[in-house]
Amino acid sequence: MKYMLTYDLMESARNTNQWLGATARAWGAYPIMAATGNPMVEWVKAWGEVTERTFARMVVKPDWGISxxxxxxxxxxxxxxxxxxxxxxxxxxxxxxxxxxxxxxxxxxxxxxxxxxxxxxxxxxxxxxxxxxxxxxxxxxxxxxxxxxxxxxxxxxxxxxxxxxxxxxxxxxxxxxxxxxxxxxxxxxxxxxxxxxxxxxxxxxxxxxxxxxxxxxEVTDFGRRTTMGVLEQTVIQQVGFKYRGVGRMVYPGLLQLASFMSMNAQTHSQSFLDQILRTAKGEAGDHDKHNAFYDEYLAVMDMxxxxxxxxxxxxxxxxxxxxxxxxxxxxxxxxxxxxxxxxxxxxxxxxxxxxxxxxxxxxxxxxxxxxxxxxxxxxxxxxxxxxxxxxxxxxxxxxxxxxxxxxxxxxxxxxxxxxxxxxxxxxxxxx
Structure with a gap:
């Protein structure tokens, strides 16, 4: 996997999901969609809002926010x-x-x-x-x-x-x-x-x-049972042309995030489903508990x-x-x-x-x-x-x-x- 192509494919997948979320959110916001009276419209719009925010946060460095x-x-x-x-x-x-x-x-x-x-x-x-x-x-x-x-x-x-x-x-x-x-x-x-x-x-x-x-x-057990050769071949990638570090060998933040979330996959899945429901009901806020946590948790950096x-x-x-x-x-x-x-x-x-x-x-x-x-x-x-x-x-x-x-x-x-x-x-x- 130590290729620029795999790094760019992963970034492209993230970008695509962000775009799909933005598209669904915009589609649900059209006034004519409200005239249909179909509750699915709000669900799709809510899914889009949560999805767009989720995938956008992955490549943004959070602000300290200490004024x-x-x-x-x-x-x-x-x-x-x-x-x-x-x-x-x-x-x-x-x-x-x-x-x-x-x-x-x-x-x-x-x-x-x-x-x-x-x-x-x-x-x-x-x-x-x-x-x-x-x-x-x-x-x-x-x-x-x-x-x-x-x-x-x-x-x-x-x-x-x-x-x-x-x-x-x-x-x-x-x-x-x-x-x-x-x-x-x-x-x-x-x-x-x-x-x-x-x-x-x-x-x-x-x-x-x-x-x-x-x-x-679980963290130490993983390090103990996985060989260095396997790690180097499976998680190390080369930064693509989009960033200043083009060509640098890294352990991408997106791969790290996938590893973090897999440790508690059920908890994270339920948390996002609950947030979509709250968004559809109009109960979610820009700085609510879910967003405050995941805006930081999803923001990852390459090592x-x-x-x-x-x-x-x-x-x-x-x-x-x-x-x-x-x-x-x-x-x-x-x-x-x-x-x-x-x-x-x-x-x-x-x-x-x-x-x-x-x-x-x-x-x-x-x-x-x-x-x-x-x-x-x-x-x-x-x-x-x-x-x-x-x-x-x-x-x-x-x-x-x-x-x-x-x-x-x-x-x-x-x-x-x-x-x-x-x-x-x-x-x-x-x-």
């Missing part, structure tokens, strides 16, 4: 998104709030590169903005990156994160969500060896596959072939992070070198992507870190999404994360104030 935040003075302050570091495969951006005093807490969110844009963490950003200066890694869709910009694999990702942390300085607090957790851990270890003064104050790892074998899931394949081969199959054998530019990165960065692990009891135990494995790798600087939280009944953007995050996890940050900031952190968090975290896990 203002309430300040200490009770007034709404505008939020400006500014690029701090610009690189071919991703930028470091800052949500700057003019007119308010800069917050002492400076947080870098490392967004996953696993099919969705960084906007997947929009709710996380919104929840942190009132109390923190928030930065985030905004990865670029691989289809839009010219081949002349070179490769991008797990080692390059690690170097990008290390550069971003170095740029922000040692008073930064880093939070890695899902996929980047093992690579952010490696980036921190890299700084511990090469530039100790640039290490962050704290590192919060949220639902990431540090050791995929610690608690197997470079080398990043996807090296992730499967080195993180999941080879377990290089779990075995502390990860290398960058031929040099081993020793996670045991981390000795001053306070590390907190957050997991969800019902997480079916990175099951409990996978992320917790990070604490065993931190052999040079005192136990007083280690913390763990298992959120009861929480799934994968809930631990960084849902109710569990807002009500329980966010307060613990902020407390952990405060307990390990500046002089307080050096005096070991982080000790006070441990009993609270242990109690929340039932230990």
């Amino acid at each position: 203002a935040v309430t300040g200490d003075d009770g007034r709404d302050h505008t939020v400006r998104i500014e690029t701090v570091v610009s690189k071919p495969f991703g930028n470091l951006i800052h949500f700057r709030v003019p007119g308010r005093f800069p917050r002492e807490r400076r947080v870098l969110l490392v967004a996953p590169m696993s099919g969705h844009y960084a906007t997947l963490l929009r709710k996380t950003v919104i929840s942190l903005l009132p109390d923190c200066e928030v930065y985030i890694t905004d990865w670029t869709n691989a289809r839009d990156i010219p081949v002349s910009d070179g490769k991008f694999d797990v080692e390059d990702y690690t170097l990008y994160v290390a550069e971003f942390m170095r740029h922000l300085g040692p008073d930064i607090h880093v939070m890695a969500v899902c996929q980047p957790a093992p690579l952010v851990l490696a980036a921190t270890a890299l700084l511990a060896e090469e530039a100790p003064e640039a290490q962050p104050r704290t590192l919060i790892l949220v639902g990431g596959p540090i050791d995929p074998d610690a608690a197997p899931t 470079t072939a080398e990043f996807y394949l090296s992730t499967v081969e080195r993180i999941f199959k080879g377990r290089e992070i779990a075995r502390n054998e990860f290398t960058v530019d031929g040099r081993r990165v020793d996670i045991g070198r981390i000795s001053t960065v306070a590390v907190m692990v957050v997991e969800g009891e019902k997480d079916d992507i990175s099951a409990p135990g996978q992320c917790l494995a990070a604490l065993d790798l931190l052999t040079g870190l005192p136990s007083a600087k280690k913390a763990a939280h298992l959120e009861p009944k929480a799934g994968h999404y809930g631990i960084f953007a849902g109710k569990s995050w807002r009500d329980n996890i966010r307060p613990l994360v902020l407390k952990f940050i405060d307990g390990n900031s500046g002089k307080h952190g050096r005096r070991g104030r982080g000790l006070s968090l441990m009993p609270a975290v242990a109690a929340s896990t039932g230990e």
